[in-house]
Amino acid sequence: MTYKLGPLDLKSPFVLAPMAGLTDTSFRRLMRRHGCPMVTSELVSSTGMEYSFQKSLRILAFHEEEKPVGLQIFGDNPEHMLEALRKIEALGADFADLNLGCPVQKVVRRGAGAAACRDVPKLYALLKQAARAVKIPVSMKIRTGWDNDHKNAVEVVRAGADAGISWVAVHGRTRAQGYAGTADWDAIGEVKAKSTIPVIGNGDVTTPELAVERFKTYGVDAVMIGRGALRRPLIFEESAALLHDGSYAAGAPGNNSFIGLIREHRALIAEQHEGHLVPAMVHARKFMSYYATGMRGCHELRKKLFEYDDPELIWNEAERFFMQIYNK
Numbered sequence: 001m002t003y004k005l006g007p008l009d010l011k012s013p014f015v016l017a018p019m020a021g022l023t024d025t026s027f028r029r030l031m032r033r034h035g036c037p038m039v040t041s042e043l044v045s046s047t048g049m050e051y052s053f054q055k056s057l058r059i060l061a062f063h064e065e066e067k068p069v070g071l072q073i074f075g076d077n078p079e080h081m082l083e084a085l086r087k088i089e090a091l092g093a094d095f096a097d098l099n100l101g102c103p104v105q106k107v108v109r110r111g112a113g114a115a116a117c118r119d120v121p122k123l124y125a126l127l128k129q130a131a132r133a134v135k136i137p138v139s140m141k142i143r144t145g146w147d148n149d150h151k152n153a154v155e156v157v158r159a160g161a162d163a164g165i166s167w168v169a170v171h172g173r174t175r176a177q178g179y180a181g182t183a184d185w186d187a188i189g190e191v192k193a194k195s196t197i198p199v200i201g202n203g204d205v206t207t208p209e210l211a212v213e214r215f216k217t218y219g220v221d222a223v224m225i226g227r228g229a230l231r232r233p234l235i236f237e238e239s240a241a242l243l244h245d246g247s248y249a250a251g252a253p254g255n256n257s258f259i260g261l262i263r264e265h266r267a268l269i270a271e272q273h274e275g276h277l278v279p280a281m282v283h284a285r286k287f288m289s290y291y292a293t294g295m296r297g298c299h300e301l302r303k304k305l306f307e308y309d310d311p312e313l314i315w316n317e318a319e320r321f322f323m324q325i326y327n328k
């Protein structure tokens, strides 16, 4: 059984959301190994790529085992964006994703991110050029609208489809909401019902049960999971098993599959940051804190993680914590 997204044939319809500072090459590789059928990089500035490509290359770097992998750009300068798309194609990415949903003030102030969807005719002209600039698929990621009075996702997706965009991911919040409130899946369902291109629904999916329910109820082509994967990194494997077999073996913290995943993550981060202890440590702390969220003793664990400045100690402490949780 495969799920089609443009030219991609995916083994399951549950995919990782791009998250700045988190979905770097090591985490993407980890998720690809654990049931996530495609991955996308965090947003990269197309103007940054124009002026300091060598610096951008660090974020744009991906490993073969991530494929299919997409690289995401944002920007307000059409020339820089088109050039960035060509560079992404030259780097060998499987698709390029346009960030049209970022709510951050310094991004929208310049008309980039979510602000780009406010003027649909202007956006259409850009999307048309973008889709023609490269042979690889160009996708886009949007929100439901600017605010409650300006929910124009249906119109934006129609413009994208007419312009030649291959698929769209819709985060069910407006820009005004930021990450507050809840994702509006009815709005996502409406976009899907009216769209001629594949639609990925996104927002607040935290369990395999929710992932499957959202997929089946709203008719979307795929479900995108962000923060849920940080707390439950086996969610892609579990959701696919639930969809295909009707049940899943819970990869609870402390059991073999979860501890195995932590060890793999440790090795991947070490490989990515070889010889650079500080970024390796920052990543170890960040992910171990996310993985432990909501568990008994997570605050004490976090305190300890931030006391240590050696990645080895951090990983050992985290492993001990998760093993204890399981054995209780």
Ligand SMILES: Cc1cc2nc3c(=O)[nH]c(=O)nc-3n(C[C@H](O)[C@H](O)[C@H](O)COP(=O)(O)O)c2cc1C
Pocket (backbone or CB within 6 Å): 017, 018, 019, 020, 021, 022, 041, 042, 043, 072, 099, 101, 102, 141, 171, 202, 203, 204, 205, 224, 225, 226, 227, 228
């Ligand atoms: C820390 C963080 C960083 C994010 N960075 C990006 C990004 O670089 N590009 C993007 O399109 N969306 C980004 N997002 C939005 C997510 O992709 C996603 O749309 C949002 O978190 C809602 O999905 P979720 O409820 O499954 O997390 C980010 C979200 C978070 C929490």
